[in-house]
Amino acid sequence: METDIEAGKFGKIVSVTIEQHGDIIYSRNFDKENGNAPHDIRSAGKSLTALAVGIAIDEGKLESVDQKVWPLLGAPADDIRNDITIRDLLTMSSALDCNDGKKRSPGQEERMYRKKIWRTFALNLPLMDGYQRDEKGYGRWSYCTAGVFLLGQVIETVTGEKFDAFVQTRLFDPLAIKEIVWRTSKTGEIQSGGQIKMLGPDLAKIGRMVLDGGVWKESRIVSRTWIKQMLYPHRELSKFVHYGYLWWFTPIRAPQGFQSSWYMQGNGGNMVAVFRDYDAVIVVQAANYNKSHASRNAFTIVEASLSSLQRP
Template sequence: MVRLVLLGMAIALGLPLQPALAQPLERLDPAELERAIGAGRLGRIVALAAEQGGKTVYRKRFDEGRLGDPVDIRSAGKSITALAVGAAIADGHLAGTDVAVWPYLGHKRGEPFDSITVADLLGMSSALDCNDWDRKSPGQEEKMYRTRAWREFVLALPSRAYSRDEHGSGPFSYCTAGVFLLGQVVEQATQEAFDGYVQRRLFDPLAITGVVWRRSRSGEVQSGGQLTIGDDALLRLGRLVLERGESNGERILPANWIDTILTPRHRMGEHVYYGDLWWFTPIPTPEGYAGAWMMKGNGGNIVAIVPDYDAVLVVQARNYNEDSAERNAFVALASMLSAMEPRTDRSQD
């Protein structure tokens, strides 16, 4: 049932499961994959992990660290912020995603700022003039990092030319500063530090420890990513999402919240879609292509949940700012998935 719900959303919305790749993606058997990583052919892949049906089937570390040692996953951490927002809504701290964020941030600025909602920040479609993919953008993340107080930086950003479509969404603009601001909203709504709330509400129930969040010089938590976390923790987070908010029979997040964040909001390319701080991209397999929802970050850091295989795959890498980083990570993903059998009926587990 879980597989059908998560994958069915993608199929019903017309997401292609056979992307047109510029070059065929290499798939390696486990021994070949490990040799390729050891020889540096896939750059600096640090750790790989895979589980199927809740059972770990593969884990390997490729640097001097130990299994489970934390790695900076960069923007893959944004997807955790989407889970935190769902927790805040479930706990009654936020009324929903259509609430305006400015009342939580101390002052009004007038339009279009006062109409920015939680949903706008979740879907990377706010009126903030902020585009990390354009170094000239006023809100480009490197400019934020050079300041002492990130909140002041984001609150002072200008607006961009902006209009909403028939569904009420604005145009996509990849904005780390907006996701940081979303963490500030969660802090104000819950009256807890963002990292403390996430630890208590999400990490503690999953027995996740040792996570380190990046902070501004004034001490603000970077809810827009850049936390260091272990591969085992990422497997548990991926399983939580694959099980639509449950972990070992315990309800951590509402199932409908998982459905919400894994609903495509923007088409990013021929085979890439964006939901609420989660990505959708198919992974090639011997049987064709398997739809996968992903946490994705700079350097090739990816956590993929693959409903057709009842599987969670983790790639941790330090190929930061390398053009080949994502493709190298997908070689690892495709290779790990090719070693598994599809699970067409999860009731057999």
Template sequence: MLAQPLEELAVPELEQRIAEGDFGKIRVLAAEQHGEIVYRKRFDGAELGEPVDIRSAGKSLTALAVGMVVDDGLLESVDTRVWPYLGQKRGEPFDSITVKNLLGMASALDCNDWDKRSPGWEERMYRTRDWRGFALALPARKFERDERGEGPFAYCTAGVFLLGQVVEKATDESFDAYIQRRLFDPLGLEAPVWKRSKSGEVQSGGQLTISDEALLKIGRLVLDRGEWRGKRIVSEAWIDTMLTPRHRLGEHVFYGNLWWATPLRSPRGYEGAWMMKGNGGNIVAILRDYDAVLVVQAENYNRDDAKRHAFTALTSLLASLEAPTGV
């Protein structure tokens, strides 16, 4: 939850405020309900569908990719130990870090993007040519598991990048080629633009430039538990696992497998929502009770008010939708 109450704005007032610059660089707002687009507007003069860098919201796609690799029988399970699997046995605690640990941001790596002093701070990785080598060589932190077997949460882009390396090992394809074939092609989507290292490694940990149309479709796929227009793309079991809270990060904020659970205010009170979230105010929210997908694409990167502006936009969009009945 945000510390201060959000502004209550009808969509026309919100549009005016965005046009006047009160909400920084919000680029696109879009909403679909019951599988139909009900709102879609661009605010920067570019064409609808022009892609925007959604930063760490792209991490949620890596969770889908891992699930599809497991579904395809190419990776035995999320209990696979990452360092041995990648041929990099290193001793403990590294050799016990699993795919599941990295999916939940709960590994023994000394890596925290929210702390610039952290050895694994993502900006340090970007300065190197070899991101794989950087991530695999990170030091360990003090690490104890709770009664559920979960380690403490630490937001680590380098760990999510390593998940992309696991996908590549399992599939014998580049990460972008696999997810294009298994996810984007079935959704009828053109290839997004993936950030790469100087040596050409795909950044599966975010910084993905993608259209709002693609995000609406991905949100609908997840909302429909892995189905797209009657075709199974991801197993129901994986979607359910991915959207199961693993860490409580605030009074009402939870983290699953690279997806966030954060409530959204509606005319009825607060609604449960799962989200893809990235720097700058980039959010894709899915709301089961409303059967709706909401998208904010913004370039308010590294601004303290980015999340507030995005949540104000989301609550305005939600208030404009058909309310659920009998829920």
């Protein structure tokens, strides 16, 4: 694997970290340009926002995922978006006309980044024509970074803390994670929809905490109840790909057959995959942004890493 990475077979791979049974058994940085600097994991950072929402619910700052977002953020009683819930945004199921995969979508994330105030942009997005909920209460699935950004705004509103400060004290400090760089708007809004820069071993800590049901070194970080809700397959995107609360699920090839894995995923081939049967976390950081092969290469590296682990 190292030989292929160094030869450029997988494009620009920044680092690979493998953790099993609570110990880092492999960690190597391949980024000769930036060294061991925190790396932008893009939308893999959305999964951190899911954890933050769970912590806010655990603390009683939020009632539940059924709470409506726009009224919390000060929208008038007749706002057409007032039925959108926290669950809608966690599962990419809201009525917003927002699809990051379509450049002409009113809510496409690049449109938001050009604005001085992201909150105003996101709160005023139009609704999708013909939106309907299914028998489980979900609308059509549409990947929307602006909606996840608003979840950070919700947390700021109900806690009275900046989103980065809330995550630092509740999640990062207990895990001794210090080297973080958040992206912000021109007015200083924290991008809770991804694009956070972190180190591979620190991401492995996040994966371990999730794998251990919300506990880190015998300290409860987030409730086991929330971890179960977050890692439940709320949306079936295809036969083998599901979506929870801003976490992905798919079987991944291993020496003795496919293994179930929940994972954080971001543009460029960034991935934090947890494996219950292996009791392991595998982190791939990459900078193959907007490349068609990025995700496939990350999965290949994860599969190669699994082959080196002690089998369950």
